[in-house]
Amino acid sequence: MTTNEKIAALRQEMREAGLVAYVVPGNDPHASEYMASHWCEMQWLSGFSGESGTMVVTMDKALLWTDSRYYLQAGIELKESEVELMRESDVDCPSIVEWLAAPTKAPMEGRRFIGLNPEMWSVDQFSAISHQLSEAGIGVKSIDLIKPIWTEGRPAIPTDKLYPYSADFAGETVESKLARMREKLAAMHGDSLIISALDEIAWLLNIRGNDVEYNPVVISYVVLEADKCSLFVNPDKIDSAAQNYLDFNNIDVQPYEAIFGYIAGLKGTICYDGAKVNEALYEAIQQSAIAKNIQSPILIDKAQKNAVELEGERIAMRQDAAALTRFFKWLEEEAFKKSTDRFTDRTQTASLTEWDLMEKLHEFRAMGENFIEESFGTIAGYQGNGAIVHYAATKENCAEVKPEGMLLLDSGGQYLDGTTDITRTVWLGGRIPQQAKLDYTYVLKGHIALQRARFPRGTRGNQLDALAKQYMWEAGITFGHGTGHGVGHFLGCHEGPQNVRTDNNPTPLAVGHIISDEPGIYRTGKWGIRTENLITVIPAKQTKATTTEDEWLQFETLTLCFYDTNLIEMSLMTEDEIDWLNAYHVRVYKETAPLLNADEAEYLARKCAAIEI
Amino acid sequence: MTTNEKIAALRQEMREAGLVAYVVPGNDPHASEYMASHWCEMQWLSGFSGESGTMVVTMDKALLWTDSRYYLQAGIELKESEVELMRESDVDCPSIVEWLAAPTKAPMEGRRFIGLNPEMWSVDQFSAISHQLSEAGIGVKSIDLIKPIWTEGRPAIPTDKLYPYSADFAGETVESKLARMREKLAAMHGDSLIISALDEIAWLLNIRGNDVEYNPVVISYVVLEADKCSLFVNPDKIDSAAQNYLDFNNIDVQPYEAIFGYIAGLKGTICYDGAKVNEALYEAIQQSAIAKNIQSPILIDKAQKNAVELEGERIAMRQDAAALTRFFKWLEEEAFKKSTDRFTDRTQTASLTEWDLMEKLHEFRAMGENFIEESFGTIAGYQGNGAIVHYAATKENCAEVKPEGMLLLDSGGQYLDGTTDITRTVWLGGRIPQQAKLDYTYVLKGHIALQRARFPRGTRGNQLDALAKQYMWEAGITFGHGTGHGVGHFLGCHEGPQNVRTDNNPTPLAVGHIISDEPGIYRTGKWGIRTENLITVIPAKQTKATTTEDEWLQFETLTLCFYDTNLIEMSLMTEDEIDWLNAYHVRVYKETAPLLNADEAEYLARKCAAIEI
Numbered sequence A, B: 001m002t003t004n005e006k007i008a009a010l011r012q013e014m015r016e017a018g019l020v021a022y023v024v025p026g027n028d029p030h031a032s033e034y035m036a037s038h039w040c041e042m043q044w045l046s047g048f049s050g051e052s053g054t055m056v057v058t059m060d061k062a063l064l065w066t067d068s069r070y071y072l073q074a075g076i077e078l079k080e081s082e083v084e085l086m087r088e089s090d091v092d093c094p095s096i097v098e099w100l101a102a103p104t105k106a107p108m109e110g111r112r113f114i115g116l117n118p119e120m121w122s123v124d125q126f127s128a129i130s131h132q133l134s135e136a137g138i139g140v141k142s143i144d145l146i147k148p149i150w151t152e153g154r155p156a157i158p159t160d161k162l163y164p165y166s167a168d169f170a171g172e173t174v175e176s177k178l179a180r181m182r183e184k185l186a187a188m189h190g191d192s193l194i195i196s197a198l199d200e201i202a203w204l205l206n207i208r209g210n211d212v213e214y215n216p217v218v219i220s221y222v223v224l225e226a227d228k229c230s231l232f233v234n235p236d237k238i239d240s241a242a243q244n245y246l247d248f249n250n251i252d253v254q255p256y257e258a259i260f261g262y263i264a265g266l267k268g269t270i271c272y273d274g275a276k277v278n279e280a281l282y283e284a285i286q287q288s289a290i291a292k293n294i295q296s297p298i299l300i301d302k303a304q305k306n307a308v309e310l311e312g313e314r315i316a317m318r319q320d321a322a323a324l325t326r327f328f329k330w331l332e333e334e335a336f337k338k339s340t341d342r343f344t345d346r347t348q349t350a351s352l353t354e355w356d357l358m359e360k361l362h363e364f365r366a367m368g369e370n371f372i373e374e375s376f377g378t379i380a381g382y383q384g385n386g387a388i389v390h391y392a393a394t395k396e397n398c399a400e401v402k403p404e405g406m407l408l409l410d411s412g413g414q415y416l417d418g419t420t421d422i423t424r425t426v427w428l429g430g431r432i433p434q435q436a437k438l439d440y441t442y443v444l445k446g447h448i449a450l451q452r453a454r455f456p457r458g459t460r461g462n463q464l465d466a467l468a469k470q471y472m473w474e475a476g477i478t479f480g481h482g483t484g485h486g487v488g489h490f491l492g493c494h495e496g497p498q499n500v501r502t503d504n505n506p507t508p509l510a511v512g513h514i515i516s517d518e519p520g521i522y523r524t525g526k527w528g529i530r531t532e533n534l535i536t537v538i539p540a541k542q543t544k545a546t547t548t549e550d551e552w553l554q555f556e557t558l559t560l561c562f563y564d565t566n567l568i569e570m571s572l573m574t575e576d577e578i579d580w581l582n583a584y585h586v587r588v589y590k591e592t593a594p595l596l597n598a599d600e601a602e603y604l605a606r607k608c609a610a611i612e613i
Helices: A003-017 A041-046 A068-077 A096-101 A123-135 A174-187 A198-205 A240-248 A256-264 A279-283 A297-303 A307-333 A354-366 A383-387 A434-452 A461-474 A575-595 A598-607 B003-017 B041-046 B068-077 B096-101 B123-135 B174-187 B198-205 B240-248 B256-264 B279-283 B297-303 B307-333 B354-366 B383-387 B434-452 B461-474 B575-595 B598-607
Strands: A021-025 A054-058 A062-066 A084-087 A112-116 A138-142 A192-195 A221-225 A228-232 A251-254 A269-272 A290-293 A338-340 A347-349 A371-374 A379-382 A406-411 A413-415 A422-427 A454-456 A484-486 A495-500 A514-517 A520-523 A527-530 A533-540 A552-557 B021-025 B054-058 B062-066 B084-087 B112-116 B138-142 B192-195 B221-225 B228-232 B251-254 B269-272 B290-293 B338-340 B347-349 B371-374 B379-382 B406-411 B413-415 B422-427 B454-456 B484-486 B495-500 B514-517 B520-523 B527-530 B533-540 B552-557
Touching: A003 A021, A003 A041, A003 A054, A021 A041, A041 A054, A041 A062, A054 A096, A062 A068, A068 A084, A096 A123, A112 A123, A123 A138, A123 A279, A138 A279, A174 A192, A174 A198, A174 A221, A174 A297, A192 A198, A198 A221, A198 A228, A198 A297, A221 A256, A228 A256, A240 A251, A251 A256, A256 A279, A297 A495, A307 A354, A307 A413, A307 A422, A307 A533, A307 A575, A307 A598, A354 A371, A354 A379, A354 A406, A379 A383, A383 A406, A383 A520, A383 A527, A406 A527, A422 A434, A422 A527, A434 A461, A434 A514, A434 A520, A434 A527, A434 A533, A434 A552, A434 A575, A454 B461, A461 A495, A461 B454, A461 B461, A495 A514, A575 A598, B003 B021, B003 B041, B003 B054, B021 B041, B041 B054, B041 B062, B054 B096, B062 B068, B068 B084, B096 B123, B112 B123, B123 B138, B123 B279, B138 B279, B174 B192, B174 B198, B174 B221, B174 B297, B192 B198, B198 B221, B198 B228, B198 B297, B221 B256, B228 B256, B240 B251, B251 B256, B256 B279, B297 B495, B307 B354, B307 B413, B307 B422, B307 B533, B307 B575, B307 B598, B354 B371, B354 B379, B354 B406, B379 B383, B383 B406, B383 B520, B383 B527, B406 B527, B422 B434, B422 B527, B434 B461, B434 B514, B434 B520, B434 B527, B434 B533, B434 B552, B434 B575, B461 B495, B495 B514, B575 B598
Parallel strands: A021 A112, A062 A084, A112 A138, A192 A269, A228 A251, A269 A290, B021 B112, B062 B084, B112 B138, B192 B269, B228 B251, B269 B290
Antiparallel strands: A021 A054, A054 A062, A192 A221, A221 A228, A338 A347, A371 A413, A379 A406, A406 A422, A454 A552, A484 A495, A484 A514, A514 A533, A520 A527, A533 A552, B021 B054, B054 B062, B192 B221, B221 B228, B338 B347, B371 B413, B379 B406, B406 B422, B454 B552, B484 B495, B484 B514, B514 B533, B520 B527, B533 B552
């Protein structure tokens, strides 16, 4: 089927259902960041292959909203179909609701209804768009119109095996986690808790899987009750070892689709996190039951890593450090090795692309013990490409890298021990422009300031954001992305509720939270500089100077990798910052060298040499 | 009448009205920080003279909620009556609603009603407490039960004259302000705007008065309509000059109490700021009209001072600087001058109290051109008294000051030109403890960091809060009050919506906002250190380094007064900070010296001498 044929088929379904429009978001039923291809309805219908977008189809229009990262790609991919691109990053671009509500643009008469697949919207999203549409006099119908038309070639929901994740890694037994969550459920006067976020299920039941790229999760639902824990999952995913594990932990297994019927049978107070649980599950709740929208207690607990999880993170960080050391050594000493053409006697530099770097880095990481996969798609941004914040090179479409200029490298791994995410920016050769040194140093100073921060318990991430920005702000420079996102433990590389951003987030930083610390400066067409470590919140000692009874917190840096000291403008650095950096480099060497051979260790020692004013 | 007699009379009224409890808050009908004594119902009824508290009377209990600042005072003042003290700063103290809702503590049968005087609660407060009480099954009746019993000795509402405030000071004519507010009213589809905040009325109509201590405002209401502006004010307050002024500006004058009838006659959409407008005004709105709760457009505009207002502030600051210079010179050179007892031949130090300092400072300030009054009660906290954040010495109850140790001095003036608020902490003599120098320097570094900050437009005050705290945080020290409050122009020393605090405030800092910058460190029983300047937001130049299209903002320091450089621990200061301080001292001298005599100027020059590492 061509895109236009799919849209025509959808319109036929819309006509039969009495709908004037149908909206297809880029979501899955589990509010996942990375989705199984089975749920890529927006991509299938529109022909646009980017990760983020929303499709709207009316009887005479088919439109795709996406942001500026995807304008170019969407422009190319939509060319052959009737789908029009709505540039949602542009200030004059109407929102979907505005567009639907404007009678001149979507002329619809009488009582108008719009269709939404309730599985693809969280309860909160569904309720927000329904409310906005109802204010414009438009009704909403919960209906899946893609299922009847996407009959051929639809990828199945992945059937990879789930596997138990040992408490030796998780640091807490399932029994203990279930008991704690049941206490919390009782405290909120709930009789049952619906859990649909895949990382929450993986954490709660100490299970992992391979269903989603970059995230070792298992596609499933859970309903937790006082005396029962039901896992809704495709039975093909469970081998006998897994079955034994689930039986041992009194986890009742039911087919994935059985969740709807099961919820329909629940009585009393049913708790669900409306930000995560999809509308279809909510609609399955009986009228006689009480539905209670809460913040998931699993989200809160999962974010605060226990001692075993943190120790695992430290182990994973050493593996990552060895891989990065080998990579940078290769990049410096091997990648551009000149060969001499024996006919012309002219030296030639080996040709290298961003894609080659991504593959080579994967190779080194894959050597690491307990390495499973990348935790996200590596960003290797050479020169101007580094300034494109969500840059993703492909084999076909990537820049050649030369032994000169700036390289931004943002990558991470999923290890059985934990999840890593690190960015380093390095200078590959040639004269360093003074602005590049200034930019690198503003970023580094902010990056260090956040890691060095002490703060009273109760402090929110957004209160610390300016610490990472103050030096670049002084120079009139800022950046648009968050300064830090939460990170899971052998789970999502992005997790909530903790973060460090400009916008207000009511969550205070708490002991065991892991966040990234990644300020950046981006010069369009020239370079991008970002420096990122993962850090975790730890208690700080009361000092003698303390005037209040506040408990004090600080950060422990988890990530282990040297900075490119050639890029530092030393005149901007304070003594405290230099001391911090030198002590960090001593630690990087000490913790990484045991994993390296003599050559590699010697290389790392040079990279970690102390700097002085 | 004794307090118990007043309570008995109130209970009689409660019985007749069918109420089980009556709540008397420490508010006035205009949501004022400083109140005319006519409205001090809580103080009159309870016998407690502090500024902050709420009284609850049931048939068998009379209770006063107040915070820890007032425990001592309330304990003494309530001793002779049946009123019990509820220590609301204590963690186990129930809130008023919790206490009223607890059936064991306030046993009340059947349908229970509680009385509130709707004039004394803002619409938002009234709606919040009504909602909470209704969840506990308690109803609310709008009724004033103090009026019938407070018949003798009740102070009248002040009848001081109102006076026009020249546009030469205000920087904008009434005509222009009214036109702008009418545009804003139309933009929010409003037909009328009720204004009850006294500083908003004073700003809008360019009038001032003497009705409230520390705030040059006129007790009145305003209703603004497209073709009419009505001022509700006691006619005795208007002399012929004022009448001419109001006539000239087409402001219709009506009696103060006529506001209720006037509102009852309003049709269409009536806008009001529920955070400021009292419930009684709201209840006067007819059912057929539409009441629309909005943020006052006057609040927003008033906060962004125009060029004339800012120039006035700079003039007022120079007056303040001269007064403080004279005060500190007197304190250093005269106050403790030793006299020799001619009989014993022993030298004697003159005796001096905190109250003496307050009076002397007033004397110097009163010499200033266009000085009207203090902008708040001066805080002179000697040694341990400086650690009591809201310390208020009285003539009868204050400490003796000796030429040794620490003095915190927080004061401000109302000048026709503008409002000032400044804190300096100085060392009066003796050996300086090292911890005192460290504390002073942490505070100073934070105070300077906020003044030096540059930030992109859209930044909120709470994003900058950590800049002022980062150095003391590093030492494990923090403080509980806000870092900065908004300041009015010849109006309230505290105004919204701008501030710098830990809690989230959605208001971005905007050009023309004035805020204080006043970090502090408080050591119980030892000393309090606070350093405060007023600063205003100004546009910052784009630098060549700028990477984005953000507009940049920074602060201009308005306050002019030297710091006590003896208290600075120089080893903690960076070169940038020392440069900033030296440049500031050069400016202080340059702008203040022309107002001083030769001796004073010489003294100031010594105080402003450059410091070096």
